[in-house]
Amino acid sequence: MNKALFIAVLYLAGGFTIAAQETRKARADSKYEKFAYIRASELYEKLVEAGYQSNDLYGKLADTHYFNARYADALPYYRKMLEGPGDVEAEYYYRYAQCLKAGEKYKEAGKMLNRFYELVGKPKDEKSLAEAVHTLKNNKKRFTLKDAGVNTAYADFGTAYNGEDKVIFASARDTGIFVKRTHKWNEKPFLKLYSATVNSDGLLENPEKVAGDVNSKYHQSTPVITRDGKTMYFTRNNYRKGQYGKAEDGTNHLKIYRATLKDGKWGNIEDLSVNNEAYSTAHPALNADENLLYFVSDRSGTLGSSDLFVTEIKEDGSFGEVRNLGSVINTPGRESFPFVDETGVLYFASDGHPGLGGLDVFAAIKDPFGSYRVVNLGNPVNSTADDFAYITRRSGEGFLSSNRGEASGFDNIYSAVTEVPLAFNAKLCGEVKDSITKNPLSGAEVILYDNEHKELASVQTDASGNFCISVWPFAGYNLRAGKEDYRSKEKWIKELDNGETREVVIELNREDIRITTGDDLTKKLALKPIYFDFDGAAIRKRSEIELAKVIAVMKKYPDIVIEVRSHTDSRGSDAYNRALSERRAKATVDYIVNKGGVSPDRISGKGYGETRLINHCSDGVSCSAEEHQLNRRSEFILIKM
The missing domain is CATH 2.60.40.10 (Immunoglobulins)
Known part of the structure; x- marks a missing residue:
């Protein structure tokens, strides 16, 4: 079988549009x-x-x-x-x-x-597809794994709940075949569906072959049963009513069939409209409302070797349009074995998302905005081997299939109990x-x-x-x-x-800033401070833009009058600092008058020396240069409108 054929066959063989938000324009009042x-x-x-x-x-x-x-x-x-x-x-x-x-x-x-x-x-x-893998990778306390109790020397995998205390799974236990774990069939293992009882320890016992017509002489696996126990969807080779179907290239693909229970036996096998001779369709899963069918396929439009798809199950039992679950879930690799729990979380196996090795189990959880986010379940559910077909109940009980530690490469079923629920x-x-x-x-x-x-x-x-x-x-x-x-x-x-x-x-910040008498334009206009060098009164180059804003306001509103209040730090005598601040105030006023063309009768200046410090850096207090700098400033106070 060609290597590109997806994982379902392998296991049956033994294995920024722009969303701009326009802000409202401020309305004049x-x-x-x-x-x-x-x-x-x-x-x-x-x-x-x-x-x-x-x-x-x-x-x-x-x-x-x-x-x-x-x-x-x-x-x-x-x-x-x-x-x-x-x-x-x-x-x-x-x-x-x-x-x-x-x-x-x-x-x-x-x-x-x-x-x-x-x-x-x-x-x-960065791939957002496995965002939480780093939190789960070594969280061994989240799950407890045990041998489920029904494993044989051959392939046992793919469990599905059937009521409260029954599980159906696939097994090659009575075929006596030996299959190498490759992507090609060397033999044709005849997998059958078995039913087992879940005991009080959450393990499986008393396996029996499922009665009825679901077990053909070819392969069948991965069932899902409705809650009323009357309908089963399952995977089988393209074989029905004695006919072994093939594609044009001679390949016998997989199909999903539907069976109904009557008198304790499964029969009335239906070939579903989602199937096709030209590609494989496998591994069915149902949502909690049982109106959606999830499955795996390598049909046209698949992003990788196999993708997850979904279709609506209509009231008359027919099916709606088949939809690919998209690139958040599907990758250029292989996605398979879907399962949807009672809360709507979609579990699946993949080797395309970042994982621990081989197939890993992932959970696709809807975020608060309704979009899927994919997380790796981590160790011990996942290992460096193939881990897949995970199912779980609200109680935390569940089962996992894996070929970990198996020299033969065959799969075993494990009890997987959730000790700490997934919560993101x-x-x-x-x-x-x-x-x-x-x-x-x-x-x-x-x-x-x-x-x-x-x-x-x-x-x-x-x-x-x-x-x-x-x-x-x-x-x-x-x-x-x-x-x-x-x-x-x-x-x-x-x-x-x-x-x-x-x-x-x-x-x-206000779009239109309301100013009135007594306001400090430094704050109202969100000006950067007009700082000065130590012992200096020259206007710094970086302060010119801030002063230009003051000039623009004074030109736009010709009636306002401003007082420039300049300050120093605490270093130096009081008298010296008073004189220095007066020079700084005068330098600021002169700049606005000379550079901005503002009438000198509309702006005045006053120096306050070190009398109005804005921090703790008073005389005798040890402060950094940056802390002293905060006190060397000019303010612009509106004194008349």
Whole structure:
């Protein structure tokens, strides 16, 4: 048999679309017009037009467009920011990539995303398909494994529950055959279905061949029985009513058949519409509602050697469209042996996902957003051998098939009891507040995105500005908060641990800033401090952009009057520091008057020396240069409107 034929035959032989959220534009309110609302984008545009340049300025201007879904407008400013000198925050590579995607520049967008992942510590080629393998690999306490008690020197595998105390499985025990574990048939083992009783220890005893017509002279295995015990789906070679079917190339493929129970015997064998002579269909599984049939196939459209598929079982017993379960579950390798437990978790075997060796058992669990996440069940369920056909009940009792430790290569059945249930959860909780007043913002919208910028969830903050979102652990997220009259803000959340609750605080700046007499424009405009060198009064180059913002406000609102208040650190005498602060205030005023063309009667300056320190660095206190620097500053107080 060709090596590419999927694992079902082997075991019968013995073996970022963009999901942009446009923020609301701030609406003018004539009632507050005299309080001078300042639109951030207008201010930043004027600074750029005036020739000011900095990464910080470009980034902020780009953000004003990005958060309003104006990706084409944001693109050139993000580019200038990233091409400029110095490092930038990782989030800007992410936003730039989204803008590139919107412009269909996918290759460049991919490079920017890779750079973003590097900066946040996420490998470029990370596969989210086995996110929790590192937490389960050595967790031997989660499961207890024992020999199930019915194994022979030949193949025994593929269990299915039949009521509360019965299990049906496949075995070659009465064939007397010997099969090498290769991908080709050297012999034709005649696997039959057997029924065994589950004893009080959870082990199997008293195996008997299943009565009826399901056991043909060829192979049959991997059954699933409905809860009422009246219908069985099972795998068999393409053989029915004495006819041994073959494809055009002579291959006898596998099919799923349906049988019904009558007078204690299985009969009325049906060939299902999901089958075809040209490919194999095998290993059936049912969901809890018994209206979906899962199975394995190597049909056209398969991503690897074999994929998992699903189809609807209609009320009349017919079947709907067959759907591939997709690339989250299916890989270029082999996926097989599906089983769906009572809670909807899909278990399956695969050698395409990261595992411990051979076939491993995985669980596909739906996250809080309805998408499958695939996790490796780890040791001891998985080993370096082939581990597959795992089934379990809500009670934690279950069975596993594996060829571990078998020199012959044949499979055995193990009792697999779950001691610690699988549980994957995490939460992102936090508060949204005003960046100036620090007051909580109720009714703010908080949107959660994945790393491809797909919107996952949206909540609103409560009366206290708080929010909480259930998320999947082992993943990073982009969190965006926004509120009318405020500029939206994004925050990248690094991977969460299982069971973790991550606390996040997001402070929003007003889109239009209301100012009034007594306000400190340093805070209102979110200015970076106007710092000075030690014993110096010259305006630093880096402070010119911040002063340009003050100039822009004074030009836009010609009636306001500002007082510059300058301060020193505690080093030096009081008299000297007073004089030094006066020089700093005068230097700041002169810059605004001379560079900005502001009338001198609209701005004055005053020095306060060391009388208004903002930290503990008073006379005689040992402080670092950085701590002293915080006190060498200028403030801009609005004294008249």
